[in-house]
Amino acid sequence: xxxxxxxxxxVNKLLDYVSDNSSGASVLFTGTxxxxxxxxxxxxxxxxxxxxxxxxxxxxxxxxxHVNWKINKLIAIHRIGILxxxxxxxxxxxSSEHRKEAFEACKFGIDSIKEKVPIWKKEFGESGAxxxxxxxxx
Amino acid sequence: MYKEEFMKQSLSIKLFASxxxxxxxxxxxxxxxxxxxxxxxxxxxxxxxxxxxxxNIPFLVAVxxxxxxxxAVVNTSDxxxxxPPVSGG
Numbered sequence: 453x454x455x456x457x458x459x460x461x462x463v464n465k466l467l468d469y470v471s472d473n474s475s476g477a478s479v480l481f482t483g484t485x486x487x488x489x490x491x492x493x494x495x496x497x498x499x500x501x502x503x504x505x506x507x508x509x510x511x512x513x514x515x516x517x518h519v520n521w522k523i524n525k526l527i528a529i530h531r532i533g534i535l536x537x538x539x540x541x542x543x544x545x546x547s548s549e550h551r552k553e554a555f556e557a558c559k560f561g562i563d564s565i566k567e568k569v570p571i572w573k574k575e576f577g578e579s580g581a582x583x584x585x586x587x588x589x590x
Numbered sequence: 591m592y593k594e595e596f597m598k599q600s601l602s603i604k605l606f607a608s609x610x611x612x613x614x615x616x617x618x619x620x621x622x623x624x625x626x627x628x629x630x631x632x633x634x635x636x637x638x639x640x641x642x643x644x645x646n647i648p649f650l651v652a653v654x655x656x657x658x659x660x661x662a663v664v665n666t667s668d669x670x671x672x673x674p675p676v677s678g679g
Binding site for chain 1: 611669673678
């Protein structure tokens, strides 16, 4: 399951979603808003999304994870809008029979999100606001 | 010459993040003709909007919500977007 939301992410709900009786392992990754980036003090972040494309790519990431690893459930959520320090901006939870698949698929999930999903963050810090330079993926 | 002008059609292009901010708009329009490729389109964009050339923000092109190759042909019925380096997470 995938989602893009402007509401706070409840990570416990993600764990509830992925856990079932056939899974012996659940792995949860959360990305949270840091109070600094290199030397800059950060006060908040703004996330912008290309909604239709982001949903499509998130769905592809979920599908690919199911093809490449023997996992039971995967959920990936990204939050958009203004986020305060400490809030969860992104979360991926995966369940599988044994831990190895869940760990690997979860890493694949968050790495792919950071690489491909059209979402951008703008940092608000002491020296003003600026868009962060991300990766260009061919 | 007249015929060439006549054949041109307007293509809308969605902008996001740093590119949207640079243009102060979430959409730009350029004129294309038949068989315009993503590569041609990039050149037209930079010629039409010198500020984008000056800022030199790298971007990929998405056609109908998929990253497109330079060789892909664009049509006015396609949903086109410029994707600056993503920074989610």
